[in-house]
Amino acid sequence: MKKFIALFISLMLIAMTSVVALPEDDIVDTAIGAGFDTLVAAVQAAALEETLRGEGPFTVFAPTEQAFADLLAALDVTAEELLAHPRLKEVLLYHVVPGQVEAADVQDAISAAPGGVFKTTTALGLGEELSFEFGDDGIVINGSALITGTDVFATNGVIHIIDAVLVPEAFFIEFDTVVDIALSSDDFSILVAALQTAGLVETLQGAGPFTVFAPTNDAFLALLDALDLTAEELLGQSELAKVLLYHVLSGKVFSGDVTNGLTAPTLNDGLLLTFSLASEPVGGLAGLGVFINETTEITAVDIEALNGVVHVIDRVLIPSNFTLDDPIPQTNDDNSIIWMGLLLILGSALVIISRSLNKKVTA
Numbered sequence: 001m002k003k004f005i006a007l008f009i010s011l012m013l014i015a016m017t018s019v020v021a022l023p024e025d026d027i028v029d030t031a032i033g034a035g036f037d038t039l040v041a042a043v044q045a046a047a048l049e050e051t052l053r054g055e056g057p058f059t060v061f062a063p064t065e066q067a068f069a070d071l072l073a074a075l076d077v078t079a080e081e082l083l084a085h086p087r088l089k090e091v092l093l094y095h096v097v098p099g100q101v102e103a104a105d106v107q108d109a110i111s112a113a114p115g116g117v118f119k120t121t122t123a124l125g126l127g128e129e130l131s132f133e134f135g136d137d138g139i140v141i142n143g144s145a146l147i148t149g150t151d152v153f154a155t156n157g158v159i160h161i162i163d164a165v166l167v168p169e170a171f172f173i174e175f176d177t178v179v180d181i182a183l184s185s186d187d188f189s190i191l192v193a194a195l196q197t198a199g200l201v202e203t204l205q206g207a208g209p210f211t212v213f214a215p216t217n218d219a220f221l222a223l224l225d226a227l228d229l230t231a232e233e234l235l236g237q238s239e240l241a242k243v244l245l246y247h248v249l250s251g252k253v254f255s256g257d258v259t260n261g262l263t264a265p266t267l268n269d270g271l272l273l274t275f276s277l278a279s280e281p282v283g284g285l286a287g288l289g290v291f292i293n294e295t296t297e298i299t300a301v302d303i304e305a306l307n308g309v310v311h312v313i314d315r316v317l318i319p320s321n322f323t324l325d326d327p328i329p330q331t332n333d334d335n336s337i338i339w340m341g342l343l344l345i346l347g348s349a350l351v352i353i354s355r356s357l358n359k360k361v362t363a
Contacts, residue, residue: 046089056156057100103150208307211249246319255301
Protein backbone atom coordinates (compact mmCIF):
# COMPACT_ATOMS: atom_id res chain seq x y z
CA MET A 1 0.00 0.00 0.00
CA LYS A 2 2.79 2.38 0.90
CA LYS A 3 4.51 1.58 -2.41
CA PHE A 4 1.26 2.32 -4.25
CA ILE A 5 0.85 5.67 -2.49
CA ALA A 6 4.46 6.58 -3.21
CA LEU A 7 4.03 5.64 -6.90
CA PHE A 8 0.75 7.60 -7.08
CA ILE A 9 2.39 10.70 -5.60
CA SER A 10 5.33 10.39 -8.00
CA LEU A 11 3.00 10.17 -10.99
CA MET A 12 1.04 13.18 -9.77
CA LEU A 13 4.22 15.21 -9.40
CA ILE A 14 5.29 14.26 -12.91
CA ALA A 15 1.89 15.24 -14.26
CA MET A 16 1.92 18.52 -12.39
CA THR A 17 5.42 19.26 -13.63
CA SER A 18 4.36 18.71 -17.24
CA VAL A 19 1.37 21.00 -16.80
CA VAL A 20 3.30 23.89 -15.31
CA ALA A 21 6.43 23.43 -17.43
CA LEU A 22 7.71 26.84 -18.52
CA PRO A 23 8.39 27.60 -22.17
CA GLU A 24 12.01 27.49 -23.23
CA ASP A 25 11.96 29.65 -26.42
CA ASP A 26 11.37 33.34 -26.99
CA ILE A 27 8.69 34.59 -29.37
CA VAL A 28 10.92 34.44 -32.46
CA ASP A 29 12.12 30.88 -31.84
CA THR A 30 8.60 29.82 -30.92
CA ALA A 31 7.35 31.22 -34.24
CA ILE A 32 10.15 29.43 -36.07
CA GLY A 33 9.28 26.16 -34.38
CA ALA A 34 5.59 26.59 -35.17
CA GLY A 35 6.24 27.06 -38.90
CA PHE A 36 5.47 30.79 -39.29
CA ASP A 37 8.12 31.06 -42.01
CA THR A 38 6.85 34.20 -43.79
CA LEU A 39 6.18 36.02 -40.54
CA VAL A 40 9.68 35.24 -39.28
CA ALA A 41 11.21 36.32 -42.61
CA ALA A 42 9.23 39.57 -42.39
CA VAL A 43 10.36 40.17 -38.80
CA GLN A 44 13.96 39.69 -39.86
CA ALA A 45 13.58 41.88 -42.97
CA ALA A 46 12.07 44.67 -40.87
CA ALA A 47 14.90 44.46 -38.30
CA LEU A 48 12.48 43.50 -35.53
CA GLU A 49 14.05 40.20 -34.52
CA GLU A 50 16.15 41.69 -31.73
CA THR A 51 13.12 43.56 -30.39
CA LEU A 52 10.94 40.44 -30.26
CA ARG A 53 13.73 38.50 -28.60
CA GLY A 54 13.82 41.16 -25.89
CA GLU A 55 12.48 41.02 -22.38
CA GLY A 56 8.92 41.95 -23.26
CA PRO A 57 6.44 40.67 -22.47
CA PHE A 58 4.72 40.91 -25.84
CA THR A 59 1.47 39.62 -27.25
CA VAL A 60 1.83 38.77 -30.93
CA PHE A 61 -1.05 38.06 -33.30
CA ALA A 62 0.66 35.84 -35.86
CA PRO A 63 -0.77 35.53 -39.39
CA THR A 64 -0.55 32.05 -40.89
CA GLU A 65 1.25 31.20 -44.12
CA GLN A 66 -2.15 31.18 -45.86
CA ALA A 67 -2.88 34.66 -44.47
CA PHE A 68 0.29 36.00 -46.07
CA ALA A 69 -0.47 34.14 -49.31
CA ASP A 70 -3.89 35.80 -49.39
CA LEU A 71 -2.30 39.23 -48.88
CA LEU A 72 0.22 38.65 -51.67
CA ALA A 73 -2.59 37.64 -54.01
CA ALA A 74 -4.65 40.70 -53.09
CA LEU A 75 -1.67 42.99 -53.71
CA ASP A 76 -0.50 41.03 -56.77
CA VAL A 77 3.08 41.10 -55.51
CA THR A 78 5.72 38.55 -54.62
CA ALA A 79 6.89 37.72 -51.11
CA GLU A 80 10.21 39.35 -51.97
CA GLU A 81 8.46 42.60 -52.93
CA LEU A 82 6.47 42.57 -49.71
CA LEU A 83 9.55 41.95 -47.56
CA ALA A 84 11.35 44.83 -49.30
CA HIS A 85 8.56 47.31 -48.58
CA PRO A 86 9.85 50.33 -46.61
CA ARG A 87 6.79 50.36 -44.31
CA LEU A 88 6.83 46.65 -43.51
CA LYS A 89 7.91 47.36 -39.94
CA GLU A 90 4.76 49.41 -39.28
CA VAL A 91 2.52 46.60 -40.49
CA LEU A 92 4.31 44.04 -38.30
CA LEU A 93 4.19 46.21 -35.19
CA TYR A 94 0.46 46.51 -35.71
CA HIS A 95 0.33 42.83 -34.76
CA VAL A 96 2.08 43.39 -31.41
CA VAL A 97 0.46 44.46 -28.14
CA PRO A 98 2.62 45.41 -25.15
CA GLY A 99 2.23 43.03 -22.19
CA GLN A 100 1.01 39.46 -22.03
CA VAL A 101 -2.65 39.27 -23.02
CA GLU A 102 -3.96 35.72 -22.86
CA ALA A 103 -7.11 34.38 -24.49
CA ALA A 104 -9.07 34.45 -21.24
CA ASP A 105 -8.09 38.11 -20.75
CA VAL A 106 -9.44 39.00 -24.20
CA GLN A 107 -12.69 37.10 -23.59
CA ASP A 108 -13.24 38.80 -20.25
CA ALA A 109 -12.46 42.21 -21.74
CA ILE A 110 -14.94 41.73 -24.60
CA SER A 111 -17.64 40.63 -22.19
CA ALA A 112 -17.07 43.69 -20.02
CA ALA A 113 -16.70 46.21 -22.87
CA PRO A 114 -19.58 48.50 -23.87
CA GLY A 115 -21.23 47.09 -26.99
CA GLY A 116 -19.08 43.97 -26.74
CA VAL A 117 -16.10 45.55 -28.51
CA PHE A 118 -12.78 45.62 -26.66
CA LYS A 119 -9.98 47.86 -27.97
CA THR A 120 -6.31 47.89 -27.11
CA THR A 121 -3.35 49.95 -28.35
CA THR A 122 -0.69 48.23 -30.44
CA ALA A 123 3.07 48.69 -30.34
CA LEU A 124 2.93 50.71 -33.55
CA GLY A 125 3.52 53.90 -31.59
CA LEU A 126 1.02 55.92 -33.63
CA GLY A 127 -2.00 55.49 -31.39
CA GLU A 128 -3.36 52.67 -33.56
CA GLU A 129 -5.77 50.24 -31.92
CA LEU A 130 -7.00 46.70 -32.44
CA SER A 131 -10.67 45.95 -31.77
CA PHE A 132 -11.90 42.56 -30.55
CA GLU A 133 -15.42 41.14 -30.56
CA PHE A 134 -17.16 37.77 -30.55
CA GLY A 135 -18.00 36.48 -34.02
CA ASP A 136 -19.85 33.38 -35.20
CA ASP A 137 -16.66 31.31 -35.27
CA GLY A 138 -14.74 32.88 -32.39
CA ILE A 139 -12.99 36.13 -31.56
CA VAL A 140 -12.58 38.50 -34.49
CA ILE A 141 -10.03 41.32 -34.75
CA ASN A 142 -10.96 44.53 -36.59
CA GLY A 143 -14.10 42.85 -37.87
CA SER A 144 -12.23 40.56 -40.26
CA ALA A 145 -9.31 38.53 -38.86
CA LEU A 146 -10.36 35.43 -36.94
CA ILE A 147 -8.23 34.14 -34.05
CA THR A 148 -7.76 30.46 -34.90
CA GLY A 149 -5.32 29.49 -32.16
CA THR A 150 -4.50 30.91 -28.74
CA ASP A 151 -2.00 30.93 -25.91
CA VAL A 152 1.16 29.70 -27.60
CA PHE A 153 3.45 30.70 -24.76
CA ALA A 154 7.03 31.91 -25.08
CA THR A 155 9.58 33.03 -22.52
CA ASN A 156 8.83 36.68 -23.29
CA GLY A 157 5.13 36.65 -24.12
CA VAL A 158 2.37 34.83 -25.91
CA ILE A 159 1.33 34.21 -29.51
CA HIS A 160 -2.21 33.99 -30.88
CA ILE A 161 -2.77 32.73 -34.42
CA ILE A 162 -4.90 34.70 -36.90
CA ASP A 163 -6.14 33.97 -40.42
CA ALA A 164 -5.46 37.39 -42.02
CA VAL A 165 -2.74 40.03 -42.04
CA LEU A 166 -3.80 43.14 -40.14
CA VAL A 167 -3.34 46.55 -41.77
CA PRO A 168 -3.47 49.77 -39.70
CA GLU A 169 -6.46 52.05 -40.21
CA ALA A 170 -5.99 54.80 -42.83
CA PHE A 171 -2.83 53.05 -44.00
CA PHE A 172 -2.11 51.57 -47.38
CA ILE A 173 0.65 49.33 -48.65
CA GLU A 174 1.78 51.20 -51.75
CA PHE A 175 3.77 49.46 -54.48
CA ASP A 176 3.74 52.29 -57.03
CA THR A 177 6.97 54.13 -57.76
CA VAL A 178 7.20 57.91 -57.93
CA VAL A 179 6.85 57.59 -61.70
CA ASP A 180 3.66 55.55 -61.29
CA ILE A 181 2.28 58.32 -59.07
CA ALA A 182 2.77 60.76 -61.95
CA LEU A 183 1.23 58.28 -64.39
CA SER A 184 -1.84 57.87 -62.21
CA SER A 185 -2.94 61.49 -62.73
CA ASP A 186 -3.81 63.10 -66.05
CA ASP A 187 -2.47 66.37 -64.61
CA PHE A 188 1.14 65.17 -65.00
CA SER A 189 1.13 64.01 -68.63
CA ILE A 190 3.70 66.62 -69.73
CA LEU A 191 5.99 65.73 -66.82
CA VAL A 192 5.77 62.04 -67.76
CA ALA A 193 6.54 62.82 -71.40
CA ALA A 194 9.54 64.90 -70.31
CA LEU A 195 10.84 62.07 -68.08
CA GLN A 196 10.52 59.63 -70.96
CA THR A 197 12.26 61.97 -73.41
CA ALA A 198 15.13 62.59 -70.97
CA GLY A 199 15.54 58.86 -70.27
CA LEU A 200 14.83 59.24 -66.54
CA VAL A 201 11.88 56.88 -66.12
CA GLU A 202 14.05 53.86 -65.28
CA THR A 203 16.10 55.94 -62.84
CA LEU A 204 13.04 57.10 -60.92
CA GLN A 205 11.61 53.59 -60.88
CA GLY A 206 14.74 52.47 -59.04
CA ALA A 207 15.14 51.73 -55.34
CA GLY A 208 15.63 55.35 -54.31
CA PRO A 209 14.25 56.64 -52.12
CA PHE A 210 13.50 59.93 -53.89
CA THR A 211 11.58 63.09 -53.11
CA VAL A 212 9.99 64.47 -56.27
CA PHE A 213 8.46 67.92 -56.69
CA ALA A 214 6.05 67.38 -59.55
CA PRO A 215 4.94 70.34 -61.70
CA THR A 216 1.41 70.14 -63.06
CA ASN A 217 0.52 70.49 -66.74
CA ASP A 218 -0.51 74.10 -66.03
CA ALA A 219 2.95 74.73 -64.60
CA PHE A 220 4.57 73.44 -67.79
CA LEU A 221 2.22 75.44 -70.00
CA ALA A 222 3.11 78.59 -68.06
CA LEU A 223 6.80 77.83 -68.62
CA LEU A 224 6.26 77.35 -72.37
CA ASP A 225 4.52 80.70 -72.50
CA ALA A 226 7.27 82.46 -70.53
CA LEU A 227 10.04 80.99 -72.70
CA ASP A 228 8.03 81.37 -75.91
CA LEU A 229 8.60 77.70 -76.69
CA THR A 230 6.45 74.91 -78.01
CA ALA A 231 6.21 71.64 -76.12
CA GLU A 232 8.26 69.98 -78.87
CA GLU A 233 11.00 72.58 -78.47
CA LEU A 234 11.08 72.13 -74.71
CA LEU A 235 11.27 68.35 -74.91
CA GLY A 236 13.98 68.67 -77.54
CA GLN A 237 16.32 70.62 -75.23
CA SER A 238 19.68 68.88 -74.79
CA GLU A 239 19.77 69.87 -71.10
CA LEU A 240 16.20 68.80 -70.29
CA ALA A 241 17.48 66.24 -67.77
CA LYS A 242 19.05 69.05 -65.71
CA VAL A 243 15.65 70.69 -65.29
CA LEU A 244 13.97 67.44 -64.27
CA LEU A 245 16.72 66.35 -61.84
CA TYR A 246 16.46 69.77 -60.20
CA HIS A 247 13.04 68.58 -59.02
CA VAL A 248 14.41 65.47 -57.26
CA LEU A 249 16.06 65.01 -53.87
CA SER A 250 17.75 61.90 -52.56
CA GLY A 251 15.85 60.36 -49.63
CA LYS A 252 12.31 60.93 -48.38
CA VAL A 253 11.51 64.47 -47.28
CA PHE A 254 7.98 64.76 -45.92
CA SER A 255 6.10 68.00 -45.35
CA GLY A 256 6.72 67.73 -41.62
CA ASP A 257 10.47 67.79 -42.27
CA VAL A 258 10.36 71.19 -43.98
CA THR A 259 11.42 74.21 -41.93
CA ASN A 260 11.78 77.86 -42.87
CA GLY A 261 15.14 78.37 -44.59
CA LEU A 262 15.77 74.66 -45.16
CA THR A 263 18.08 73.91 -48.09
CA ALA A 264 18.37 70.53 -49.80
CA PRO A 265 20.69 69.32 -52.59
CA THR A 266 19.04 68.02 -55.75
CA LEU A 267 20.16 65.27 -58.10
CA ASN A 268 21.21 68.01 -60.52
CA ASP A 269 24.85 68.23 -59.42
CA GLY A 270 23.79 69.01 -55.86
CA LEU A 271 22.23 72.37 -56.76
CA LEU A 272 20.20 73.51 -53.77
CA LEU A 273 16.51 74.09 -53.31
CA THR A 274 15.58 76.60 -50.61
CA PHE A 275 12.33 76.28 -48.70
CA SER A 276 10.38 79.04 -47.00
CA LEU A 277 7.20 79.13 -44.97
CA ALA A 278 4.69 81.93 -45.21
CA SER A 279 3.60 83.44 -41.90
CA GLU A 280 0.05 82.48 -42.90
CA PRO A 281 -1.09 79.91 -45.48
CA VAL A 282 -1.70 81.64 -48.79
CA GLY A 283 -2.72 80.72 -52.32
CA GLY A 284 -2.31 77.32 -53.92
CA LEU A 285 -4.79 74.51 -54.14
CA ALA A 286 -4.26 73.56 -50.53
CA GLY A 287 -3.27 76.96 -49.16
CA LEU A 288 -0.14 75.46 -47.63
CA GLY A 289 2.08 78.53 -47.68
CA VAL A 290 5.21 76.43 -48.36
CA PHE A 291 7.47 77.76 -51.10
CA ILE A 292 10.54 76.57 -52.99
CA ASN A 293 13.04 79.21 -54.13
CA GLU A 294 10.59 81.88 -52.89
CA THR A 295 8.06 81.72 -55.74
CA THR A 296 7.10 78.09 -56.39
CA GLU A 297 4.37 76.88 -54.05
CA ILE A 298 3.83 73.32 -52.89
CA THR A 299 0.11 72.68 -53.42
CA ALA A 300 -0.18 69.03 -52.32
CA VAL A 301 2.11 67.00 -50.09
CA ASP A 302 3.19 63.55 -48.93
CA ILE A 303 1.94 61.37 -51.79
CA GLU A 304 3.93 58.33 -50.72
CA ALA A 305 5.25 55.73 -53.14
CA LEU A 306 7.23 52.54 -52.73
CA ASN A 307 10.49 54.31 -53.52
CA GLY A 308 9.84 57.82 -52.28
CA VAL A 309 7.38 60.64 -51.87
CA VAL A 310 5.83 63.14 -54.30
CA HIS A 311 4.83 66.75 -53.64
CA VAL A 312 2.89 68.79 -56.22
CA ILE A 313 4.15 72.27 -57.20
CA ASP A 314 2.62 75.08 -59.24
CA ARG A 315 5.70 76.10 -61.26
CA VAL A 316 8.58 74.41 -63.06
CA LEU A 317 11.87 74.93 -61.24
CA ILE A 318 14.68 76.15 -63.49
CA PRO A 319 18.26 75.42 -62.31
CA SER A 320 21.06 77.92 -62.67
CA ASN A 321 23.09 75.54 -64.85
CA PHE A 322 20.39 75.17 -67.51
CA THR A 323 20.94 76.86 -70.87
CA LEU A 324 18.49 76.90 -73.76
CA ASP A 325 19.81 75.44 -76.99
CA ASP A 326 20.77 78.05 -79.56
CA PRO A 327 19.35 78.12 -82.11
CA ILE A 328 16.08 76.62 -80.90
CA PRO A 329 14.61 74.21 -83.46
CA GLN A 330 11.63 76.00 -84.98
CA THR A 331 8.23 74.52 -85.68
CA ASN A 332 5.22 76.22 -87.23
CA ASP A 333 2.09 76.90 -85.20
CA ASP A 334 0.14 74.05 -86.79
CA ASN A 335 2.80 71.49 -85.88
CA SER A 336 2.95 72.87 -82.34
CA ILE A 337 -0.79 72.40 -81.87
CA ILE A 338 -0.60 68.87 -83.26
CA TRP A 339 2.32 68.06 -80.93
CA MET A 340 0.46 69.29 -77.86
CA GLY A 341 -2.58 67.23 -78.83
CA LEU A 342 -0.47 64.10 -79.29
CA LEU A 343 1.26 64.77 -75.96
CA LEU A 344 -2.01 64.99 -74.06
CA ILE A 345 -3.33 61.85 -75.81
CA LEU A 346 -0.13 60.02 -74.79
CA GLY A 347 -0.57 61.15 -71.20
CA SER A 348 -4.17 59.93 -71.13
CA ALA A 349 -3.17 56.54 -72.57
CA LEU A 350 -0.44 56.13 -69.96
CA VAL A 351 -2.94 56.95 -67.21
CA ILE A 352 -5.31 54.23 -68.43
CA ILE A 353 -2.49 51.68 -68.62
CA SER A 354 -1.16 52.64 -65.19
CA ARG A 355 -4.55 52.38 -63.50
CA SER A 356 -5.06 48.91 -64.95
CA LEU A 357 -1.72 47.82 -63.50
CA ASN A 358 -2.07 49.64 -60.18
CA LYS A 359 -1.00 47.49 -57.23
CA LYS A 360 -2.20 48.75 -53.87
CA VAL A 361 -4.52 47.93 -51.01
CA THR A 362 -6.29 50.41 -48.79
CA ALA A 363 -6.94 49.67 -45.17
